[in-house]
Amino acid sequence: AKLTNWFFKYAPGKLNIACYLPSYNDRYNWINNLYPSYVKKFLDEIEPPVVSFDHYPYGISPVTDDTSDQLDKAHVWKDLSVAREEAIKRNSPFWFYWMTMRVSKSYPKLLEKEQLRLQIFYALLYGAKALQAYGTSGSGTGPDGYNETRTMMTLDGEKAYFYDSVKEDLGEAKMLGKTFMALTSEHVYHDKKLLENDEYFDTH
DSSP states (O other): OHHHHHHHHHSTTSOOOOEEOOSOSSSSSTTTTOHHHHHHHHHHHHOOSSEEEEOOOTTOSSOOSOHHHHHHHTTHHHHHHHHHHHHHHHTOOEEEEEESSOSOTTSOSOOOHHHHHHHHHHHHHTTOSEEEEEOSEEOSBOTTSOBOOOOSEETTSOBOTTHHHHHHHHHHHHHHHHHHTTOOOOOOOOOHHHHTTOHHHHHO
């Protein structure tokens, strides 16, 4: 909150973006069930103009070769549900950071174009009004030392592996946005597999 006050003092009129953590952190997660209360407290204290967080599911332990199973195990649906609920409650836009390159060598497979596309459109389904891409350009070396060969752009600004496919996907999202921007996500219906014996989904 103190940093937010400084920001408004020294950068009046500028947009203050503060992103909270996804649930794959040691302190506030779904194992200890502190994640929803952490998000609420963060937004109450910081009061950002938009609800924004990042979630990079490919590589979250336990890693699996099955994309849908990997997303379930990474709790991306619950994290998105919390963001969606808080954004509606506060009448704030929801902005979402998605991954265009691996962030950890714990995910041994190269990302595929379909995995990037999936992130764009599930964010829209949960009411995201803006998409923020992590890893637009890559140095070839990831944060923990692996070599990343698939990115959107090179450091020199040249088109890379994902450029054309992501441009096409974002073009589709932009067309949908003409309708979605004026709408509010009122309901998200989850598959029964996610709902069984899940405390959060049992009450939301």
